[in-house]
Each structure stands twice: as structure tokens, then as C-alpha cells.
Amino acid sequence: MIPESFIQDLLARIAVEDVVGRYVQLRKGGANLLGLCPFHKEKTPSFTVSPSKQFYHCFGCGAHGNAISFLIEHTGASFPEAVHTLAAEVGLTVPQRSQTPAQREASQRRKTQQTHFEALLQKAHDFYRQQLRQHPPAIEYLKQRGLSGQVAARFQLGWSGNGRQALAQVMSDYGDPALVEAGLVVEAQDGRRYDRFRERITFPIFSHRGQLIGFGGRLIRAGEPKYLNSPDTPLFSKGDELYGLWQARQGLRQEGCVLVVEGYMDVVALAQHGMNNAVATLGTATTQEHLRKLMRASDRIIFCFDADNAGRQAAWRALTTSLPMLRDDVALRFLFLPQGHDPDSYCQDEGIDAFREQLQSAQALSAYMLEELARRHPLEEAEGRAACVHEAAPLLVALPDTVIKTQLLQEFATLVRLTPEELNARLASVAQPVRPGPTSVHTGGQHQESPPPQKMSPHRGRVPTARQARGVTPMAKRLLRLLLAYPEVVESVGDQQLEILMVSPHLELVRDLIILANTCGARHTGALLEALDPESDLAPVLTALATELLTQEELPDPYAEWKDALTRIELNAIKAEQSALIQAGLRDETSKQRYQQLTRQLAQLDPANRRVSS
Numbered sequence: 001m002i003p004e005s006f007i008q009d010l011l012a013r014i015a016v017e018d019v020v021g022r023y024v025q026l027r028k029g030g031a032n033l034l035g036l037c038p039f040h041k042e043k044t045p046s047f048t049v050s051p052s053k054q055f056y057h058c059f060g061c062g063a064h065g066n067a068i069s070f071l072i073e074h075t076g077a078s079f080p081e082a083v084h085t086l087a088a089e090v091g092l093t094v095p096q097r098s099q100t101p102a103q104r105e106a107s108q109r110r111k112t113q114q115t116h117f118e119a120l121l122q123k124a125h126d127f128y129r130q131q132l133r134q135h136p137p138a139i140e141y142l143k144q145r146g147l148s149g150q151v152a153a154r155f156q157l158g159w160s161g162n163g164r165q166a167l168a169q170v171m172s173d174y175g176d177p178a179l180v181e182a183g184l185v186v187e188a189q190d191g192r193r194y195d196r197f198r199e200r201i202t203f204p205i206f207s208h209r210g211q212l213i214g215f216g217g218r219l220i221r222a223g224e225p226k227y228l229n230s231p232d233t234p235l236f237s238k239g240d241e242l243y244g245l246w247q248a249r250q251g252l253r254q255e256g257c258v259l260v261v262e263g264y265m266d267v268v269a270l271a272q273h274g275m276n277n278a279v280a281t282l283g284t285a286t287t288q289e290h291l292r293k294l295m296r297a298s299d300r301i302i303f304c305f306d307a308d309n310a311g312r313q314a315a316w317r318a319l320t321t322s323l324p325m326l327r328d329d330v331a332l333r334f335l336f337l338p339q340g341h342d343p344d345s346y347c348q349d350e351g352i353d354a355f356r357e358q359l360q361s362a363q364a365l366s367a368y369m370l371e372e373l374a375r376r377h378p379l380e381e382a383e384g385r386a387a388c389v390h391e392a393a394p395l396l397v398a399l400p401d402t403v404i405k406t407q408l409l410q411e412f413a414t415l416v417r418l419t420p421e422e423l424n425a426r427l428a429s430v431a432q433p434v435r436p437g438p439t440s441v442h443t444g445g446q447h448q449e450s451p452p453p454q455k456m457s458p459h460r461g462r463v464p465t466a467r468q469a470r471g472v473t474p475m476a477k478r479l480l481r482l483l484l485a486y487p488e489v490v491e492s493v494g495d496q497q498l499e500i501l502m503v504s505p506h507l508e509l510v511r512d513l514i515i516l517a518n519t520c521g522a523r524h525t526g527a528l529l530e531a532l533d534p535e536s537d538l539a540p541v542l543t544a545l546a547t548e549l550l551t552q553e554e555l556p557d558p559y560a561e562w563k564d565a566l567t568r569i570e571l572n573a574i575k576a577e578q579s580a581l582i583q584a585g586l587r588d589e590t591s592k593q594r595y596q597q598l599t600r601q602l603a604q605l606d607p608a609n610r611r612v613s614s
Contacts (some may be wrong), residue, residue: 002083004531006095008520010083011066011527013090016054019067023074032550038074039063040253048550053485054526057547061253062299064546066526073249076210110234117182117235120171121212123182127170127204128158129217135159138201141220145265146348151272155247156204160197160217167195183214183230198227203264205236205282206246208293216243216282216297217262227263229283240289242279243267245297259359260286261343262314262375266304269344269451278343286318289469291325299330302362304343312372318370323398326365326405329540333362366408369395370415385416389426397430441579472541474505479565481545483513487528487556490517504569512538526551571605574598 017026017033026033026049037047037058046060055065063073073084080094087094107327130151132138138159142152160166167184168174174193179185186196200217207213214230230236242260244267252258261267263280270278277298281290286303294301303318305311315334322332335358337346347355349405360364363371373392378384399405413423472480484490493514501507501514516522516538520531529546532539555561 001096002080002094003096005522007068007083007521007530008091008527010087010090010092011054011068011530012523013092014067014086015051016056016067016070016526017049017051018543019086020049020070031554033292037061037063037253040250050525050550052524052554053546053549054524055529055546057550059547061256064252064543066339066530068530078211078524113178114234116178117233118212120176120178120184121181121214121235123170124167124215125156125158125204125212127167127201128160128197128204129156130158131161131166132157132159132201135161138220138477141201145269146344147268147272151268154271155244155268157268158202158204160195160200160202162199164194164198166198181233183233183236188352192409196230197228203243203268205230205241205243207241207418208245210246211235213241214238218265227283238282239284239287240293241282242290242293244271244279244284245293247271248277248279248297251278252298256298256382257302257359258294258298260294260301260303260318262305262311266343270347273344273347273355275347275352275355284320285314288325291322295325295327295330300333301330302333302335304335304337304359304362306342307339311336316372317369319365319372320395320398322365323395324400326399326402328403331537332365334365334368335359335362340394365413366404369408373412374415379415389416389423390416393427393430397427400454470507475565475569476510477545479507479510480513480541480550481548482555482558482561483517484525484528484542484545485509485549485552486555487517487522487524489558489562490514492559492562500570500573504573507569509538509541512536513542571602574601574605 004300020026020035021033024035024038024047026035027045027049028034029045031050031052033049033051034045035047035049036042036045038059040061040063043501044058045100047056047058047063049056055066056070065073065469067086068079068082071077071085072079075082077085081535084094136348142157147157165174167179171179174185180187180193183267184196185193187193195216197215199220199221203216203218204212205214205216214233214236214400216230217228219226229238232238243264248258251271255275257277259270259275261270261278261280265283267280270276279294279297291301303315305315315336319332319334326332337343341349345360373388376391377388379388396405396409396412399408409423409427410420413420416423418426498514501511516531518529520528522528522531529542532542578595578598581591581598584591586592586595
């Protein structure tokens with residue numbers, strides 16, 4: 001692990017405008033620098049870099065971050081790789097957190113094992129790609145599916161070969177246990193070994209950072225299973241990964257949404273039709289880790305399923321999994337293609353424009369949920385409505401406290417002929433929300449099993465969750481914006497000001513930000529955002545405020561602005577307490593003395609001689 005203090009020191013020495021400027025032509029635009037966004041196609045510059053705040057933001061596609069995140073997003077580097085690259089540029093050596101000898105040994109073993117697995121996967125991948133060029137039947141199959149050589153090359157498709165031990169041609173030791181652990185070779189009970197992938201088109205699976213982590217394979221002749229994926233390994237967990245997410249980086253921004261389809265052939269076929277924003281799960285139902293990655297990729301997610309029973313089962317499973325993670329700033333929609341069609345066949349028969357029209361008419365999650373519940377129960381009968389409430393209750397309880405929850409409850413209450421109060425009373429009796437239980441369905445020809453316990457997929461050791469931002473009052477927003485723009489102000493916050501913040505309602509996020517800034521020692525906006533825990537309630541609020549800073553004029557005296565805001569808070573608190581005392585009638589001597597004390601405090605603050613702004 002790289003110490004946080006080193007990250008902050010690095011960001012203090014690196015200029016984001018220099019890093020971005022190597023890849024984007026920037027020109028002066030007031031206090032900021034402007035250029036064409038490298039993350040989506042545009043003709044008018046909407047990509048803004050702030051030298052003073054040390055972060056970038058695109059007003060077109062929403063891409064934002066600091067020097068480190070720019071390298072990760074633009075070059076595909078991992079977080080450690082980006083840090084090492086930037087550290088080398090300024091002559092810093094990346095330290096590692098101190099470990100015991102046993103911890104260092106275990107860490108080294110893990111790194112050695114991972115490096116070995118990666119080498120084996122890459123060697124197999126190179127072999128598969130070479131085999132495809134030498135196997136005309138596999139090439140002909142891809143042509144029959146309408147795939148061009150360009151698309152096959154983009155997704156790096158291959159051919160596994162026909163032999164039971166084809167990989168023995170390129171593996172120096174076919175008996176290496178790591179071949180089994182990496183999912184490339186299967187070992188039978190009698191000790192005999194054979195390749196996992198045989199007579200299959202191979203689809204390399206990349207992590208969201210472009211690391212080769214596994215394979216999918218499809219038979220080109222009759223047989224079962226038609227689709228086969230790598231097993232779970234130290235590098236690959238099928239319940240966590242989305243096929244095509246790495247290749248879809250640019251397409252997501254161009255299309256403005258992420259399209260979730262049922263299999264990797266759908267992903268590749270859609271790319272052939274010019275739609276480059278499709279991803280697919282890998283033999284499992286949609287998991288919460290999938291949803292976390294989808295929500296980080298786009299604020300508009302469209303699930304596309306076949307209209308048969310298996311497709312509708314998979315769609316309902318995706319809906320129930322997503323309910324605890326719903327956010328007001330992310331739209332989830334569902335599309336069911338006409339019976340007998342998958343995305344590829346629909347595009348071939350109707351054209352890509354017709355498919356795009358279908359996407360535009362995709363059903364909102366709320367509408368699909370209510371429609372499906374109504375379809376399952378005879379709502380013209382009291383018994384049917386009661387059964388509908390019984391089924392829906394644990395789903396509604398699972399919803400986070402969002403506006404979409406309020407809307408859903410109102411619409412569902414109308415559907416089952418209850419008042420909102422009656423429905424809420426019924427939901428209050430549901431102690432715990434019921435999470436989606438284990439199921440096993442067949443989707444698009446690929447067996448779907450309930451996922452194993454989810455692995456934490458670290459983003460610098462943390463997993464962002466779908467939290468809803470707390471309500472932020474205008475005063476809290478003012479203080480947060482000030483501290484985000486000028487983190488150095490935190491150093492001037494004294495005990496008396498901290499006491500004001502501690503007793504003031506609605507300023508918890510401000511207190512959290514002060515603690516964060518003091519802990520990490522950030523010296524500018526970009527560094528403060530880097531230290532931010534994406535799982536915290538601060539994350540969505542500060543991310544939104546950071547965008548506003550790009551159009552904000554520099555303050556002549558941020559310290560005076562901070563002091564002025566704290567004075568306003570103290571004045572309001574004193575006046576509120578006085579009003580409460582008056583309403584209570586000032587009935588005893590203690591109340592009268594307290595009122596007089598507050599009056600003296602007001603006089604001492606002398607607000608008439610202070611600049612007060614809101």
C-alpha cells in the first residue's frame with residue numbers, strides 16, 4: 001500500500017495542466033485552460049483544467065479528476081502504475097507502508113503468483129490469437145456472424161485449437177499447478193490434464209483497467225456447454241467482472257449510457273453495428289458489484305433482455321439486486337426486444353437506427369417494477385392486491401431514502417388502492433428487507449448461477465457504494481465550497497470555531513471535511529478530492545461542488561470569508577435560542593439571565609460592522 005501522505009506530497013509537486021497537456025492541446029480561457037475532451041468526441045472545447053484547483057472537468061461527458069486519475073483513465077494505467085510514473089518525473093521514490101517480515105513475505109508471494117498467472121494468461125492469449133489466423137473454419141464462423149476482422153482484432157478474439165493439450169505447445173511445463181489455478185487447464189481425478197478451452201472461439205476478459213484476467217469461450221458446432229468461462233481465480237471473479245467494460249470506455253461517453261446485454265457475442269455484435277457501449281455479465285446474474293461498476297461508468301444504465309421467460313427472470317433478478325442501490329442521479333431502465341430477437345438479430349433485421357429507437361423507449365425501473373407486480377396479481381380483487389403488497393413489501397423496504405423511493409411508494413399505493421399512510425404502516429411491520437435469494441436461470445443460452453459471496457474490488461483499498469447524498473443547506477454548501485477551494489483555511493480553524501460547528505445542526509459534512517483536510521494535509525482541490533473516500537457521504541457533494549469551482553472567481557480573502565460565515569452561523573444560533581426563550585415566556589430567572597447573556601453576545605459580535613453575505 002502506498003501511504004496517503006506520499007500521494008498528497010506527489011500531488012503537491014505535480015501540475016495537472018502539465019500532465020493533461022501531454023495528451024490534450026490546451027489554450028487559455030480566463031483563469032482556466034480549455035481543450036477538446038480526450039474522453040469523448042466534440043467539436044467545441046468543453047474540457048476544462050484548473051491550474052489553481054489542480055483538477056480537470058469536462059462539461060460535456062462529466063469526466064473529472066486530478067493528475068493521477070487522468071493517467072489512469074486516459075492511458076489505462078493502474079493506480080500504482082500512475083503513481084510510480086508521476087513520482088519518477090519529479091524524482092520521488094514511492095515508499096511502501098511498513099510491514100512485518102511475515103507480511104512482506106506473504107505480499108511477495110502474492111505478487112510472484114500474480115505475475116506468474118498474468119504471464120501464463122498472456123502466453124495462452126497469444127497462442128489463441130495465432131491459432132485463429134491458422135484455422136479457416138473459425139474465421140468463417142465469425143464472418144457468418146457478421147464480424148469483421150477489425151472488430152475481431154479490437155476484442156482480440158482467438159481460437160483455442162482442437163487438441164486436448166494444445167497449450168502444451170507453448171507452455172514450458174504443462175504440469176505446472178499454476179495452469180490449473182489460473183483456469184487454463186483442468187485436472188481430472190485420475191491426474192490427467194487437458195485444456196479447459198477446446199474447439200472454441202476465445203474472448204479475452206479484461207478488468208476495468210485493461211488487465212487480462214480470464215477467458216470466455218464459445219463452441220462453433222453443436223454441443224454443450226455452448227459458452228464456457230474461466231473459473232474463479234486469484235485474478236478473476238465472474239461475479240465481479242463485466243465483459244467489454246474496458247473496450248467500452250470511449251463508447252460510454254459517446255452514447256451517454258451503458259447497455260447491459262446477455263452475452264459476450266451480443267457485445268461484439270453490437271460493436272460491429274457501431275454501438276460501442278455494451279457490456280455483459282459472465283455467466284452469473286447481475287450482482288451488486290456489477291452495479292457498482294456500472295454506476296461508476298455511467299449515470300444511465302439500460303438492461304437489454306430477451307422477451308422470453310428466461311430473459312424476464314434475469315431482468316427481475318437485476319431489478320431486485322439494484323433496489324438497495326438506487327440513486328436519484330442514476331437512471332436504470334429495462335428493454336425487452338421483440339420475441340425471438342437478440343440485439344444482433346434485431347440490428348441485422350431492423351437496422352441500428354431502429355435499435356437506438358428501442359433504447360430511447362426503454363422502460364424506467366419504476367414503471368417496469370409496477371407493471372411486473374401488476375401482471376403477477378389480479379388487482380381487481382382484494383386478495384390479489386393483498387398478495388401484491390405481500391410480495392412488494394420487502395422490495396420497497398430495501399429502497400434507500402431517495403426521491404425515487406417516495407415516488408414509487410406513492411404510485412404503488414395507488415396501484416393497490418391504499419393510502420400512502422396505510423402502505424407505510426404495512427411496510428413498518430416488515431423487519432428486514434429480503435435480498436434476492438439463490439436462483440438458477442438460463443439466460444441467452446448461458447447458464448446463470450447465484451453468485452458466490454462478493455469479493456471486495458478495491459479502489460485504493462476502498463469500495464465505493466451507492467450512497468445518496470445528504471441534504472445540504474445553503475450555509476453548509478457555502479462552507480464546503482470554501483474549504484474545497486482553499487483547503488489551507490482549515491489550518492486557521494480554532495477551538496471556538498470548531499465548537500460553533502459542533503453545536504450547529506446540518507453542518508456534519510463540514511466537520512467531516514475539516515477532519516479529512518487535517519488528516520491528509522491536502523494543499524489544493526485536486527489533492528483533497530484524491531483523499532476523499534468514495535464511500536463517504538462527502539463524496540457526491542464535493543464532486544458536484546468541484547465542478548462549480550471552475551466558474552467561481554478567486555476570493556480576495558478566503559480567511560475573511562470563512563470568519564464571516566462562522567459569525568453568521570453564531571448569530572443565527574443566538575437569535576434562534578432567544579426566540580425559543582421568548583416563546584417559552586421567560587418564566588423563570590434562569591431564562592431571563594440566559595436571554596440577557598445572549599443579548600450581550602450579540603452586541604459583542606457587532607454584525608453591523610461586519611461584511612455579511614450569503
